[in-house]
Amino acid sequence: MxxxxxxxxxxxxxxxxxxxxxxxxxxxxxxxxxxxxxxxxxxxxxxxxxxxxxxxxxxxxxxxxRQVPERSRPVDTGGLRSDLLELFSRLARRTEGIMNGMIAGVMAEAFRDPEVTALLQQRINSAPLAEGLRRIVARAAERGELPPLDLPRRAVRLPLDLIRNEAMICGSRLPEDAVTELVDDVYLPLLHGLGSR
The missing domain is CATH 1.10.10.60 (Homeodomain-like)
Structure with missing residues (x-):
């Protein structure tokens, strides 16, 4: 050496x-x-x-x-929908920075190896997404756009799951209209449904 x-x-x-x-x-x-x-x-x-x-x-x-920064400035555009559009857009840009083949490879390895599955789950659950999303929902409640909610764990993870799924199916670059559809057709209705329970 x-x-x-x-x-x-x-x-x-x-x-x-x-x-x-x-x-x-x-x-x-x-x-x-x-x-x-x-x-x-x-x-x-x-x-x-x-x-x-x-x-x-x-x-x-x-x-x-190491390559994908964990923290970025908080999302605060003044409205729930625009906050969610910004958050989902940031997630989509981050996904562009990682290769779909890499994601698929790690996921395949996770299916074969319980230790990798646990590591992947730990990484996803410890991502700063949860904190940012809870702030967005709390501010929306303060503005009267939603009733106060305690987001379930799966609802917190859903934006990342939706973006990752779209990226793996559609290719590395998500069109802006796909991000808008995920917010308008999936996530906003989910939040309003949770708020009406």
Missing amino acids: SETRSRRRGEQLETAILDAAWAELNEVGYRGLTMERVASRAGTSKPVIYRRWANRAELVLAAWG
Whole structure:
């Protein structure tokens, strides 16, 4: 091992590995990504990678998390529908930043491996979407657009599920009218239905 390689540790080494994994995903997709290629590109070894990530899906999720910012400015346009359109549009833009093949690959791995399933669920459930969506709904209630609601967990996850499903079926770039339909035909009726219970 070269002197340069032996000096890299901790965050510097982890960054090199995650950047290498992301570059590989962009070049060869999830199916073509191997730990050998990532190790070679990062200038490290497979055992070093496996000490941090148990499998390819874990590595890809970590690389995805590094590339896609978790937090952004809060959505507050002054109205429920426009807030939801902005939120769904942001989710759609984030989805464009990740390859559908990568999503499909991780999902396929999740079906085969319960640990990957748990990791994927943990990532989805800990996303900052829940906090932002609850703020949108609370402000709508303050303005009288909705009664006060306590959003069920699945209703909180639904915007991400809808966008991800559309992206996987329709291709990586969601048309604006598809985002509008998801808000107007699915999510707003859901919120009003929850409010009338």
